[in-house]
Amino acid sequence: FLPLVKVRHQGGVMLVGDSGVGKTCLLVRFKDGAFLAGSFISTVGIDFRNKVLNVDAVKVKLQIWDTAGQERFRSVTHAYYRDAHALLLLYDVTNRASFDNIQAWLTEIHEYAQQDVVLMLLGNKVDSTQDRVVKREDGEKLAKEYGVPFMETSAKSGLNVDLAFTAIAKITAPIFKPASGVCFSFV
Numbered sequence: 001f002l003p004l005v006k007v008r009h010q011g012g013v014m015l016v017g018d019s020g021v022g023k024t025c026l027l028v029r030f031k032d033g034a035f036l037a038g039s040f041i042s043t044v045g046i047d048f049r050n051k052v053l054n055v056d057a058v059k060v061k062l063q064i065w066d067t068a069g070q071e072r073f074r075s076v077t078h079a080y081y082r083d084a085h086a087l088l089l090l091y092d093v094t095n096r097a098s099f100d101n102i103q104a105w106l107t108e109i110h111e112y113a114q115q116d117v118v119l120m121l122l123g124n125k126v127d128s129t130q131d132r133v134v135k136r137e138d139g140e141k142l143a144k145e146y147g148v149p150f151m152e153t154s155a156k157s158g159l160n161v162d163l164a165f166t167a168i169a170k171i172t173a174p175i176f177k178p179a180s181g182v183c184f185s186f187v
C-alpha cells in the first residue's frame, strides 16, 4: 500500500543532447523496459511521456520531454526549457563530437532554462565498449567542472537508466509528509 499522492502536471524532466545520442532510447528503456533496436528514427520537435515511479515509498509522476537533437528543431525545444524542472543532458561515449558539444548545450541551458533547474550529465551507450572514444574520467572531469552529477548509462543494456531517473525524481520532488501520514508530492 502506497500513500495517496497528488501530482502537479506542469513542469518535468527534459532530455537534451545531440541527435543520435540515445535520448528516445533512454526514455523508452525507462518507460517500457525495452530497447529500440534497428533503424534510427530522429525525433521531430518534441515528444512526451509520463511515468509513475516509487521514490522512498511515495508515488511520483514524472513528465518527461524527449527533445529533437537536430539543429533545425532548436527553436521548438527552446520554448520548453522554461518549464523544465530538471534536465538530463546526454552525450554518446562512442561519439566525440557529442561530448565536445556539451559545452554548447550548457550555454544554451544557461540561456533558456530556469536558474534553479536540476541538471545531470549522462554518458550513454557504454555497452559499446569497442567503439568507446570518450573515457569515463573525461565525463567525470567535465561534470565536476560544472558541478553537476554524472552517470554513464546504456539504453541497450539498461545500465543506470532507472537510477538516473530516480535520482532526478528525488532531487526535483519536494515531498511533504503531514501528520496524518498522507503524502503529497509535486513534480
Ligand SMILES: Nc1nc2c(ncn2[C@@H]2O[C@H](COP(=O)(O)OP(=O)(O)OP(=O)(O)O)[C@@H](O)[C@H]2O)c(=O)[nH]1
Binding pocket: 017, 018, 019, 020, 021, 022, 023, 024, 025, 026, 036, 037, 038, 039, 040, 041, 042, 043, 044, 067, 068, 069, 070, 124, 125, 126, 127, 128, 153, 154, 155, 156, 157
Ligand atoms: N549500442 C547502443 N546504441 C544505442 C543506445 N541508445 C541509443 N542507441 C542507438 O542510437 C541511435 C539513436 O538513438 P535515439 O534514441 O533515437 O537518439 P536521439 O538522441 O533520440 O536522437 P534525436 O531524436 O535525433 O535527437 C539508434 O540507432 C539507437 O538504437 C545505447 O545505449 N547503446
